[in-house]
Amino acid sequence: MQTLYDKLWDQHIVPTESTDAGSMSLIYIDRHLVHEVTSPQAFESLKLAGRKPWRLNSILAVADHNVPTTDRSDGIQDPISRLQVDTLDQNCDELGITQFKMNDLRQGIVHVIGPEQGATLPGMTVVCGDSHTSTHGAFGCLAFGIGTSEVEHVLATQCLLIKKSKTMHVVVEGQLGLGVTAKDIALAIIGKIGTAGGTGYAIEFAGSAIRELSMEGRMTLCNMAIEAGARAGMVAVDDTTINYIKGRPFAPQGEMWERAVTYWKTLHSEPEAVFDRTVTLDAAQIKPQVTWGTSPEMVTTIDGTVPDPARVTDEVKRKDMQHALNYMGLKANMPIQQITVDKVFIGSCTNSRIEDLRAAAQVVKNKKIAANIKLAMVVPGSGLVKQQAEQEGLDKIFTKAGFEWREPGCSMCLAMNDDRLNPGERCASTSNRNFEGRQGSGGRTHLVSPAMAAAAAIAGHFVDVRKMNG
Amino acid sequence: MEKFHTLTAVVAPIDRANVDTDAIIPKQFLKSIKRSGFGQYLFDEWRFLDHGEPGMDSSKRQPNPEFVLNQPRYRGAQILVARANFGCGSSREHAPWALQDYGFRVIIAPSFADIFFNNCFKIGLLPIVLDSKILDLIFVEVAMHPGYQLTVDLQNQSVSTPDHKLFEFEIDIFRKHCLLNGLDEIGLTLQHADKIKAFEDKRREQQPWLFA
Numbered sequence: 001m002q003t004l005y006d007k008l009w010d011q012h013i014v015p016t017e018s019t020d021a022g023s024m025s026l027i028y029i030d031r032h033l034v035h036e037v038t039s040p041q042a043f044e045s046l047k048l049a050g051r052k053p054w055r056l057n058s059i060l061a062v063a064d065h066n067v068p069t070t071d072r073s074d075g076i077q078d079p080i081s082r083l084q085v086d087t088l089d090q091n092c093d094e095l096g097i098t099q100f101k102m103n104d105l106r107q108g109i110v111h112v113i114g115p116e117q118g119a120t121l122p123g124m125t126v127v128c129g130d131s132h133t134s135t136h137g138a139f140g141c142l143a144f145g146i147g148t149s150e151v152e153h154v155l156a157t158q159c160l161l162i163k164k165s166k167t168m169h170v171v172v173e174g175q176l177g178l179g180v181t182a183k184d185i186a187l188a189i190i191g192k193i194g195t196a197g198g199t200g201y202a203i204e205f206a207g208s209a210i211r212e213l214s215m216e217g218r219m220t221l222c223n224m225a226i227e228a229g230a231r232a233g234m235v236a237v238d239d240t241t242i243n244y245i246k247g248r249p250f251a252p253q254g255e256m257w258e259r260a261v262t263y264w265k266t267l268h269s270e271p272e273a274v275f276d277r278t279v280t281l282d283a284a285q286i287k288p289q290v291t292w293g294t295s296p297e298m299v300t301t302i303d304g305t306v307p308d309p310a311r312v313t314d315e316v317k318r319k320d321m322q323h324a325l326n327y328m329g330l331k332a333n334m335p336i337q338q339i340t341v342d343k344v345f346i347g348s349c350t351n352s353r354i355e356d357l358r359a360a361a362q363v364v365k366n367k368k369i370a371a372n373i374k375l376a377m378v379v380p381g382s383g384l385v386k387q388q389a390e391q392e393g394l395d396k397i398f399t400k401a402g403f404e405w406r407e408p409g410c411s412m413c414l415a416m417n418d419d420r421l422n423p424g425e426r427c428a429s430t431s432n433r434n435f436e437g438r439q440g441s442g443g444r445t446h447l448v449s450p451a452m453a454a455a456a457a458i459a460g461h462f463v464d465v466r467k468m469n470g
Numbered sequence: 471m472e473k474f475h476t477l478t479a480v481v482a483p484i485d486r487a488n489v490d491t492d493a494i495i496p497k498q499f500l501k502s503i504k505r506s507g508f509g510q511y512l513f514d515e516w517r518f519l520d521h522g523e524p525g526m527d528s529s530k531r532q533p534n535p536e537f538v539l540n541q542p543r544y545r546g547a548q549i550l551v552a553r554a555n556f557g558c559g560s561s562r563e564h565a566p567w568a569l570q571d572y573g574f575r576v577i578i579a580p581s582f583a584d585i586f587f588n589n590c591f592k593i594g595l596l597p598i599v600l601d602s603k604i605l606d607l608i609f610v611e612v613a614m615h616p617g618y619q620l621t622v623d624l625q626n627q628s629v630s631t632p633d634h635k636l637f638e639f640e641i642d643i644f645r646k647h648c649l650l651n652g653l654d655e656i657g658l659t660l661q662h663a664d665k666i667k668a669f670e671d672k673r674r675e676q677q678p679w680l681f682a
C-alpha cells in the first residue's frame with residue numbers, strides 16, 4: 001500500500017543496475033525552474049565543462065529576487081543586482097531557454113508563476129535552486145529545493161542522485177475558524193514539530209481541513225514545509241487541483257487533457273498506506289499565529305504572550321530564546337497584542353496570490369493604516385496576480401488605506417532589492433522566515449497571515465483579526 | 471572536487487542551534503555570479519560590527535571581538551563543531567562555499583538541514599553527524615584547551631580526540647567514494663546517459679503532456 005510519495009518516487013527512478021550508488025537513486029526531473037541568484041555559477045560550470053542542457057523544454061526561468069518593485073522603466077539601478085539579472089537573460093537567450101523577462105506581464109516569483117502558468121503539473125518532479133520549491137507539492141507532485149551544484153547536475157543530465165526520504169503524514173481534521181488560514185495551519189504545525197521536526201521526511205498534508213483549502217491555501221502550506229525542515233511537502237490530487245490547472249497556458253488540452261486527468265486521479269496515498277510518522281491537528285483549535293522570535297518555530301497565538309526563557313530547563317534552548325528576545329527587542333511575558341509594528345509587508349511566495357490579497361483587502365477596506373506605520377506595502381506575486389487584483393479594484397482599497405502597491409517580486413521577503421527594514425525596525429510580514437537580518441540587517445520580523453498583517457497595519461500593533469471585522 | 475582522506479586540525483565552536491544559511495552568508499553577498507570569494511563574508515553579521523556589502527575588503531572592517539571566529543585561539547581552524555539543525559533555511563550553496571572558502575573542511579553537528587547537508591558533499595566539504603552527547607563533550611574540551619584539535623579519518627569513518635577517544639560516524643558509501651576519490655558526480659551520472667534516454671523515451675510515450 002503506497003503513499004503518494006512512494007508513487008511519485010517509483011515513477012521517477014531511472015534504473016541503473018549499479019550497486020556503487022549506495023542508498024542513492026537516480027531520479028528523473030520533469031520540470032526545472034530557474035532564477036537569477038542560484039543559477040549563474042551552474043551555467044558557467046556547465047559551459048566550462050563543454051556541456052549543454054539535456055532537455056530545454058523542461059526549463060522555465062524568471063528573475064525575481066533582485067528585481068525592483070518600483071518603476072522598472074529605467075531598469076535596475078544597483079549594478080551588482082543588474083549584472084545578476086542580465087546574466088540570467090544572457091544564459092537563457094544563448095541557450096534558448098524559455099524565460100519571462102523583467103517587464104513581461106507573466107514575470108513574478110518563481111513559485112507563483114510555475115503553478116499560474118500550468119508549468120507545475122501533478123505527478124511531476126519539480127526542482128529549483130530554491131528551498132521554497134516545496135510549494136509546488138500542492139499539486140500532487142514531488143517538488144524540492146536544490147543547491148547550485150545540483151542545478152548544474154539537472155541541466156547536464158536531467159537527473160539527480162538522491163536518497164529516498166521518510167514519510168510524514170500531517171493530518172488536519174475539522175473546520176478552521178473564521179479568519180484562520182493556511183498560514184496559521186503551517187505555523188501551528190511548525191510550532192508543534194519544530195523547524196527540524198520534518199528533517200529527513202517528505203510531508204503529505206491530509207485531512208478534511210486540507211481538502212477544504214483552495215490551491216492558494218495548499219501552496220501556502222507546502223511552501224512552509226521547508227520551515228518545518230522537510231524538503232518536500234505535498235497534497236493529493238482532487239477536483240480542486242484539476243479545476244485550478246484547467247486552461248492554463250502550459251497545461252495539456254483536448255484528448256491529452258483527458259488522459260492526463262485519468263492519471264492524475266491516481267495520485268493519492270492508498271487508504272492503508274503506512275507513514276513513518278503521523279502528526280494530527282484539530283483545525284477548530286487553531287488560532288491566528290504570530291511568531292515572536294528568530295525561527296519560525298518561535299511562534300504563539302494572537303491571544304498569547306511572549307514566552308519566558310526562565311521557565312525553560314534545556315540550557316541550549318534557553319540561551320537561544322534569550323538571544324532571540326534580545327534581538328527582537330521583546331520582554332518575556334509581554335502580551336503579543338501589545339507589540340507595535342513599524343512596517344507591514346504583504347507578499348512573498350508564501351502569501352502573494354490573489355486569494356491572499358483578497359483576504360488582506362477585506363480587512364483594510366474603508367480603513368486607514370495607523371499613524372505609527374512607516375510603510376505598508378503590498379507586493380503581488382506576479383504580473384498576472386497584480387492585473388487580476390487591479391481588475392477587482394483591490395489596488396484602490398490598499399492605496400486608499402495608505403498601502404503602497406508595488407510591482408511583483410520577492411521584495412522585502414529577503415531584501416535583496418531596495419525594499420528592506422532598517423536596524424531595529426519591526427515588521428508584520430506574510431513571508432516565511434523570521435531569521436536575524438532576513439528582511440534587512442537588524443530588522444525584526446513577525447510572521448503572520450495576510451489578514452493578520454493587514455489588521456496590524458490598521459491597528460498599529462498585533463490584533464486578533466477575528467475580533468476586528470464587522 | 472578536492473579529495474578528502476584524513477584531517478587533523480584546530481576546532482572552532484558555534485554554540486547555537488538552528489544556525490541558518492542567512493546567518494552563514496547574508497543575502498547581499500548572493501548577488502555575486504562567482505563561486506569563490508565568499509569566505510571573507512562568512513557569518514558577516516556576527517563577525518563584524520559594521521554592515522557588510524559585496525566588494526568590501528573584510529581585512530579593513532571592524533571585527534566583533536565577541537564573535538568566536540575572531541578569537542585568536544581559533545585562527546586556522548578547519549573543523550567547525552555546531553549544534554542541532556545546522557544550515558537550515560535557504561538552499562543557497564553560497565553557505566557551504568563560504569565555509570569552505572574560509573578554510574573549513576569538516577563540520578560536525580548533531581543534525582543538519584537536508585539541503586545544506588547535501589550541498590556540502592557536492593563541493594567536498596564533509597558534514598559529520600555525531601550524537602549530541604558527544605558534541606557536548608567536544609564543546610567542553612574545546613573551551614578548556616586552546617588549540618584543541620580533532621582528527622577526522624574518512625576511510626575509517628571516525629573522529630578521534632587528542633586523548634584517543636574515538637567516535638565513529640555513518641556516511642553513505644556513494645558519497646564516501648566520491649569524496650575519497652574527488653569524483654565529479656555529473657561525469658558519473660552521464661555514464662548512464664543511455665539509460666536516462668531510454669527512461670525519458672518511455673516517459674514521453676506514457677505522459678506526452680510533460681514534454682510539450
Ligand code: SF4
Binds near residue numbers: 064409
Ligand atoms: S519570496 Fe522569499 S522565500 Fe520566496 S522565493 Fe522569493 S526570496 Fe525566496
